[in-house]
Amino acid sequence: MPYELEHRLVVGIASSALFDLTDSDAVFREEGELAYRRYQEEHLDDQLQPGIAFPFVRRLLSLNDLSPADPLVEVIVLSRNDPDTGLRVMQSIASHGLDITRAIFRQGRAAYSFMPALSMSLFLSANEQDVREAIKAGLPAGRVMASSFVDDDKRGLRIAFDFDGVLAGDASERLYQADGIDLYKAHETVNAATALDAGPLRDFLAGINKIQRREEICRAEDPAYEIRLHVSIVTARAAPAHLRAVHSLKSWGVTVNDAFFLGGIDKGKIMEILRPHIFFDDQTTNLQRTADSTPSVHVPFGVTNKEQ
Numbered sequence: 001m002p003y004e005l006e007h008r009l010v011v012g013i014a015s016s017a018l019f020d021l022t023d024s025d026a027v028f029r030e031e032g033e034l035a036y037r038r039y040q041e042e043h044l045d046d047q048l049q050p051g052i053a054f055p056f057v058r059r060l061l062s063l064n065d066l067s068p069a070d071p072l073v074e075v076i077v078l079s080r081n082d083p084d085t086g087l088r089v090m091q092s093i094a095s096h097g098l099d100i101t102r103a104i105f106r107q108g109r110a111a112y113s114f115m116p117a118l119s120m121s122l123f124l125s126a127n128e129q130d131v132r133e134a135i136k137a138g139l140p141a142g143r144v145m146a147s148s149f150v151d152d153d154k155r156g157l158r159i160a161f162d163f164d165g166v167l168a169g170d171a172s173e174r175l176y177q178a179d180g181i182d183l184y185k186a187h188e189t190v191n192a193a194t195a196l197d198a199g200p201l202r203d204f205l206a207g208i209n210k211i212q213r214r215e216e217i218c219r220a221e222d223p224a225y226e227i228r229l230h231v232s233i234v235t236a237r238a239a240p241a242h243l244r245a246v247h248s249l250k251s252w253g254v255t256v257n258d259a260f261f262l263g264g265i266d267k268g269k270i271m272e273i274l275r276p277h278i279f280f281d282d283q284t285t286n287l288q289r290t291a292d293s294t295p296s297v298h299v300p301f302g303v304t305n306k307e308q
Helices: 022-031 033-042 054-066 087-095 128-136 171-179 181-190 202-221 242-252 267-274 284-290
Strands: 009-013 073-079 102-105 120-125 141-144 157-161 229-235 258-261 278-281 296-298
Touching: 009 054, 009 202, 022 033, 054 073, 054 157, 054 202, 073 087, 073 120, 120 128, 120 202, 128 141, 157 267, 171 181, 181 242, 202 229, 229 242, 229 267, 242 258, 258 267, 267 284, 278 284, 284 296
Parallel strands: 009 073, 009 120, 073 102, 120 141, 157 229, 157 278, 229 258, 278 296
Antiparallel strands: 141 296
16 A cells, blocks of 8 residues: 555655754855765765754654554655665664654756655755746745754744735735735725635645644544644734634634734744744745744745745
């Protein structure tokens, strides 16, 4: 019997998002591919250090203890390395104790085109070109940004999303940019009960919700069970436009634990307190404020990211 992925939450991860590749990338850029190959072979037994998405991936995989016989989460490496240079990546994964056993290595070529075949609802990479091409192809992807976030040993996983351009499409953002704030507010009020089209990460949130429902079953069976997975939206929407966001989530059949309707308040200050292990936003101006304290991911979707 083949190993089925359709009922699991499947995340694709590039080695550039999972590990800190500063040294090896510098060798590749400055000395070329042959030197890079030698460097990776010579450092095969040197453990790569955690990258921006490492805390998120480690904590997401830890939720598989909810169903050890039939894992809820699958993380698969999608890499531009070839199998030889990818050995260090897989060896580092094993030495860090991450339960990642599946990988695609493509020797300098992007692997995101295999996402539908692998039922992936998210792909994370530090390669901006790969992420933009994936989004252009209608695939859910995000580029991890440099961060000084330091993980801790506490249990749990906190995920935060922007709303428009991430969970929802960009129709409202297009209206706002074209017609201004007053017409935008009037339009969102009139259409408060009309769900927006889904954005690139709506299905990823749906997969997260499935795991949250499994946690609720565990708590019903054991009141001492401590919920570990927590989801927030942190959006520039404010009243009255907040209503359409809430109704859209309900219409899609997805839920969040917290909602921050900020109306232009600096998201960075919120993140310093909320401290999610990953935050998704479509606007780099927001992410430049959050990245210092939070592993931040740019989702280059919609009108805000339209290439000139």
